[in-house]
Amino acid sequence: MNPWPWYITGPLIAAVLIALLLAGRRFGISSNLRTMCSMAGAGRVSEYFQFDWKSQRWNLIFVAGTMAGGAFARYMMLAPGPVQIHADTVRILKERGVEDAGAAFNPAFLFGQEMWSNPSALAMMLVGGAFIGFGTRWANGCTSGHAISGLSSLQWPSLIAVVGFFLGGLAISHIVLPILIPLL
């Protein structure tokens, strides 16, 4: 099957948001990071992790479902092939040294097995991940919690958070990556 256009994926995300609310739950992924740390015993280093994480088990089950869905879609549904990104993005990424832009689903230097033998690429993923964990807990939400759930319920804090998402993302995309990627 070909990839889905935005007007299929977007409404399906809304359907998930609405179904979770009607089921008495709510849509937000990054809170699972706190739950996972609590399960692993992080309550010993900070009170932040001393909470009733078992009340959040349903959300871990949701995450397990998303992983199963990802596996099913990639191997049983999606026709293998590159992501058809815009020609300008291909040109810019190739100038930075991302050789497989426009010719792959994900860049091999970050998402392929060669990442394991490239310490700088590994560090980029580790540090990027740390920014995600630290940032989403500080902001108390990520794309699902703020951009979808929070903006849907018309909350100012979520708008401020989403402005932040783009400030940070644009700074990395336009200023840091042009310098960083050629160094990897």
Place this chain on the structure above:
Amino acid sequence: MPLIFLLGILFGISLTMGEVISWFRIQEMFLFDSFHMYGIIGSAMGLGIAFNLLARARKWRAFGGKPLDIHRYEAGWKRYLFGGTLFGMGWALTGACPGPLFIALGAGYTPVLVAILGALLGTILYGVFLRKLPH
């Protein structure tokens, strides 16, 4: 719980089929070269707004009669702006937000394990330093 798992599957399929778990799509978004990601987030948000307005006007409740669990964020701006900016940096570096991190791992992109490990470390660091941070 089986329903929650099924909704997770639907979310994972939707983001994989919509190529949201592609690092390239996220770079394209931050370079403003395509409407794709804006269409996805915008349409999800628009339909979510419509649902919330209807739910409020008609006093809809969750199945079982409980009120809808809509999280009300506490007022303020520092934690949202600073935390949000930091998260945005991680989003552009890894090409993934927390949902796609796990979905991409499920889809077999095993190197994202490193980013997930980083996210857990970042979460612990936040827990350790939160009292010293502006909120």
